[in-house]
Amino acid sequence: MTPSTYRWSGGSEAMLRFGPTTGPVVIAAMPLFEEANRTRSFIVAILRALAERGIGSALPDLPGTGDSLTETEHATLSNWQEAFSGCAMTLGRDRIHAFGVRGGTLLDATAAIASRYHFAPIDGNAVVRDLLRTRLAAAKEDGVPADAGTIAPPGPPITLAGNRISRQLLADLTVAAPSTVGPCRIARLDSDGRPGDVKFPGAPLWRRAEPGNDPALAVLIADDIAASIATCAA
Amino acid sequence: MLPDDIDQIDATVRAVLRDVLGLSQERVDAFRSETPLFGALPELDSMAVAGLLTELEERLGVLIEDDEVDGEMLETFGALVRFASGKAVG
Numbered sequence: 080m081t082p083s084t085y086r087w088s089g090g091s092e093a094m095l096r097f098g099p100t101t102g103p104v105v106i107a108a109m110p111l112f113e114e115a116n117r118t119r120s121f122i123v124a125i126l127r128a129l130a131e132r133g134i135g136s137a138l139p140d141l142p143g144t145g146d147s148l149t150e151t152e153h154a155t156l157s158n159w160q161e162a163f164s165g166c167a168m169t170l171g172r173d174r175i176h177a178f179g180v181r182g183g184t185l186l187d188a189t190a191a192i193a194s195r196y197h198f199a200p201i202d203g204n205a206v207v208r209d210l211l212r213t214r215l216a217a218a219k220e221d222g223v224p225a226d227a228g229t230i231a232p233p234g235p236p237i238t239l240a241g242n243r244i245s246r247q248l249l250a251d252l253t254v255a256a257p258s259t260v261g262p263c264r265i266a267r268l269d270s271d272g273r274p275g276d277v278k279f280p281g282a283p284l285w286r287r288a289e290p291g292n293d294p295a296l297a298v299l300i301a302d303d304i305a306a307s308i309a310t311c312a313a
Numbered sequence: 314m315l316p317d318d319i320d321q322i323d324a325t326v327r328a329v330l331r332d333v334l335g336l337s338q339e340r341v342d343a344f345r346s347e348t349p350l351f352g353a354l355p356e357l358d359s360m361a362v363a364g365l366l367t368e369l370e371e372r373l374g375v376l377i378e379d380d381e382v383d384g385e386m387l388e389t390f391g392a393l394v395r396f397a398s399g400k401a402v403g
Contacts, residue, residue: 205367209364212363212379213360270332270372272371272372287333288335288360288361
């Protein structure tokens with residue numbers, strides 16, 4: 080695991096690099112907001128397993144997330160997509176593959192990549208719904224009324240599940256869906272009734288209050304990503 | 314509703330409680346209709362309720378409106394299964 084930086088149109092951000100620096104490379108996009116904390120060690124486990132299979136990867140901090148100096152409230156969906164594209168350009172390889180989890184699958188839409196691998200993808204509306212529901216539940220507990228209708232721009236950022244989020248980001252997410260252009264493989268959990276190319280046994284770590292990991296599932300997914308990259312190369 | 318459907322929903326609600334709250338399979342297997350949930354399970358706070366509802370929606374393919382959510386449906390395991398069954402056939 081090597082710390083590094085990448086450049087994008089709005090500045091530069093940190094990224095972690097795993098595995099070999101030649102050959103195909105995977106750029107990982109974590110789930111959005113609180114779900115990122117709950118799945119970080121799981122995603123790192125997948126990237127380490129990919130490294131053992133000879134596939135390098137990058138885990139970029141997006142503007143307003145991780146160690147970024149940008150405030151979360153200044154993050155926008157187009158910033159995130161441009162940063163993801165910038166990360167791909169910084170890596171400058173021929174064969175770049177996107178790996179997105181949950182809301183992270185919304186970020187690779189504009190990047191120059193050879194293929195997409197989406198695990199448990201959701202559309203942006205589901206991300207926003209989840210955030211609002213958390214606020215409604217917390218408000219109910221505190222006895223404070225919360226009005227889900229007052230999130231539209233313009234106006235100040237809104238605090239949802241511990242993040243100050245711009246109204247424009249919420250509005251853009253509401254209409255965003257994962258891109259399925261080009262070679263795209265969709266993986267889901269067995270418990271997920273929606274269609275997918277492959278289903279894996281496991282629990283949704285992004286729902287757990289305590290960050291967890293699932294090494295067995297991480298290996299299954301890494302094997303499947305490696306196989307789909309091999310198919311792309313063939 | 315067929316008994317098979319009810320068994321299926323019962324199993325789905327147990328699995329969602331296990332996965333969202335991080336409970337063991339043995340623990341959720343031991344839930345009976347009258348087993349108290351909200352207020353009795355320390356893992357089930359308001360944030361977990363939000364995750365629980367969303368996960369139920371995703372697995373049962375239903376939509377739960379926020380104004381349908383009250384203390385009663387989360388009072389016992391049986392009440393939650395009844396609520397989920399009502400949504401699944403509605």
